[in-house]
Amino acid sequence: MNIPESGIAFDRIADTYDADSTNALVSRWLRRQLWAWLATLFPSGSYLLELGCGTGEDAVWFAQRGVRVLATDISPRMLALTEQKAAEHGVAARVQTQLxxxxxxxxxxxxxxxxxxxxSNYGALNCTANWSALGTALARVVRPSGCAAFGIINRFSLLETLWHAAHLDLRTASRRWRGKAIAQIGGVDFLIYxxxxxxxxxxxxxxxxPRMLRGWGIFLPPSDLYGALARRPRLFRLLCGxxxxxxxxxxxxxxxxxxxIVLQRR
Ligand SMILES: C[S@@+](CC[C@H](N)C(=O)[O-])C[C@H]1O[C@@H](n2cnc3c(N)ncnc32)[C@H](O)[C@@H]1O
Known part of the structure; x- marks a missing residue:
């Protein structure tokens, strides 16, 4: 299979992804909120498709709760790490992977x-703009009344804009407004939408x-500021509240x- 630039980029950073992203204090807190929300949508016994599974953090959590997951990604290294994590947690039988x-x-x-x-979580679906074809394909593979739950990076982030504007960096402050921007990850440039x-x-x-819509990151800053917040635990607790x-x-x-966002198959 032809691996797109986004896949090459994430493949290169796969081995440090958990240390750099998954285990950051703010990411952990957000993922706990996310899990509480996902648990209400997909009970034990469900069979789920995950798109852009990364290192398998969510797939393993689901599998520990009796859910079977087909965890998919375009990065072979991310898939290998997902398999390893599932085996380490004793849930390999409930987590299948697929490129x-x-x-x-x-x-x-x-x-x-x-x-x-x-x-699909943490902005994986921002690596495509092909949401229309995706919606059509998913309507074919998800049963009627089944749900799609996605975590997507927004076009307008009030906090990001205010923060960078206050630092007179107007280019970064407005970088998402055109609906796409070039990201550089692992030394590879690719478009994020x-x-x-x-x-x-x-x-x-x-x-x-559409069934439910919720925003995160009105008070908590975007990921490039997570490190600064982790050094201020009282502020962190206040912002979480x-x-x-x-x-x-x-x-x-x-x-x-x-x-x-949660959407339900008609
Ligand atoms: C920001 S990471 C999110 C990983 C994971 N969902 C999480 O919660 O940590 C984005 C993931 O999407 C995957 N990805 C990027 N482009 C893709 C594509 N075209 N098809 C499938 N997966 C892709 C990357 O390899 C990466 O694992």
């Missing part, structure tokens, strides 16, 4: 109506009914750093 490009859903060979749901929640729902298509309150107010999803 799959979510940017080319027409090439998938997945059975129809096989999954109870699909999920930033939809608004409305734009994402429209592109995902009529086969999916404020964040929890704001998350229940769905219009905040239009100004938060990332949004979590």
């Amino acid at each position: 799959l490009d979510f940017d080319r859903p027409e090439s998938w060979q997945l059975p129809e109506n096989a999954f109870d749901g699909v999920y 930033y939809p608004t929640p409305r734009h994402f729902c429209a592109a995902f298509g009529a086969a999916w009914q 404020l964040e929890r309150c704001a998350a229940h107010f769905s219009p905040s999803a239009y100004l938060a750093d990332q949004f979590w």
Whole structure:
């Protein structure tokens, strides 16, 4: 399979991804909120498809709760780490892996109506703008009434804009506004796409009914500022409390750093 630039980039940083990203204090806290939310959507016994699984953090958590997961990614190294993590946690039987490009859903060979749901987190789906083809392909493989739950980096992040504008870095302050920007990861340049929640729902298509929208990162800063916050535990606790309150107010999803969205297959 032809590996796109985004896959090459993440493959190169796969071995340090957990230390640098997954285990950062703010990431851990956010993932705990995410898990509480996912647990209500996908009960034990479900069979799920994960897109852009990374090192398998979510897949292993699901498997420990009796959910079976087909964890997919375009980075072979990420898939190897997912298998290793599943084996270390004793849940290898519930986590299968597969090399799959979510940017080319027409090439998938997945059975129809096989999954109870699909999920993808931490901005994996920002590595494509092909959300329309993705929505169509997922409507074929997820059973009717099954849910799709995604964590996506937002087009407008109030905090990021204010922070960088206050530091007179207007270029970074407005970098997402065009809906795409070049990212550099592992020394590889590739495009990252930033939809608004409305734009994402429209592109995902009529086969999916929006069910829930939540914003995260109204008070907690974007990932490049996680390190600074980790050194200020009292501020961190205060922002977490404020964040929890704001998350229940769905219009905040239009100004938060990332949004979590649930769509249901019609
Ligand atoms: C920011 S990481 C998120 C990983 C994981 N979901 C998490 O919660 O930590 C993005 C992941 O998407 C994968 N990815 C990027 N482009 C992809 C594509 N076209 N098809 C499938 N996976 C892709 C990368 O290899 C990487 O593992």
